[in-house]
Amino acid sequence: MSGICYRCFKSKEACLCSYIKELDTGVKFVILIHPREARLMKTGTGRIAHLSLKDSELIQGCSFNENERVVKLLSDPTYHPFLLYPGNGAITTDSKAFKEKISGKIPMIIILDGTWSQAKKMLKYSPNLQSIDRLSFNKGYSSRFIFKREPTPDAISTIEACYYTIKEMGELGLAFSDGADNLISVFDRMVSFQLECERKRRELNAPERVPLQIN
Numbered sequence: 545m546s547g548i549c550y551r552c553f554k555s556k557e558a559c560l561c562s563y564i565k566e567l568d569t570g571v572k573f574v575i576l577i578h579p580r581e582a583r584l585m586k587t588g589t590g591r592i593a594h595l596s597l598k599d600s601e602l603i604q605g606c607s608f609n610e611n612e613r614v615v616k617l618l619s620d621p622t623y624h625p626f627l628l629y630p631g632n633g634a635i636t637t638d639s640k641a642f643k644e645k646i647s648g649k650i651p652m653i654i655i656l657d658g659t660w661s662q663a664k665k666m667l668k669y670s671p672n673l674q675s676i677d678r679l680s681f682n683k684g685y686s687s688r689f690i691f692k693r694e695p696t697p698d699a700i701s702t703i704e705a706c707y708y709t710i711k712e713m714g715e716l717g718l719a720f721s722d723g724a725d726n727l728i729s730v731f732d733r734m735v736s737f738q739l740e741c742e743r744k745r746r747e748l749n750a751p752e753r754v755p756l757q758i759n
């Protein structure tokens with residue numbers, strides 16, 4: 545048994561800590577992680593994103609309406625909060641409205657880390673998150689790897705969501721995106737390790753444990 549790295553929550557063999565480079569983007573990220581996602585140590589990227597982003601927080605829960613830390617952050621005038629969530633009414637990073645809203649404030653990007661149905665439930669049980677501005681990407685992205693448990697084709701991992709946010713904001717001069725590519729390098733390393741483990745398992749005719757397909 546190799547044991548677990550209690551920093552990145554990967555097995556010591558798959559530990560990503562030496563590949564993680566801390567980024568100071570000028571953007572605050574708040575990753576709200578569903579408890580079931582937190583237990584999925586194999587696929588969860590929220591923790592890796594948190595370790596990679598200097599000004600970030602990882603908060604676990606299903607409902608955040610009474611979560612002391614979330615309530616405090618949402619009322620902090622230093623920040624303008626945005627929920628990264630697609631759909632009608634979401635503003636894009638290249639919109640005039642986005643630029644105006646963050647003027648003089650630190651943008652705080654809140655991400656729901658879980659499957660699509662977990663994210664929908666987190667939002668349903670968190671009225672305080674329903675009322676904040678929603679942000680979506682300028683462009684459509686698909687994940688470099690699709691985890692089969694995700695039903696929607698455009699679902700991307702939390703670490704990819706952070707990367708595209710920083711990249712788009714960086715292109716507009718609204719964030720420091722130098723070194724952000726490392727987020728994707730760490731993600732690629734994580735996925736290739738998982739694929740390699742799965743390949744080895746299949747060679748031994750073991751049942752599929754982490755179904756993955758290359759996009």
Ligand SMILES: [Zn+2]
Nearest residue numbers: 549552559561
């Ligand atoms: Zn580690």
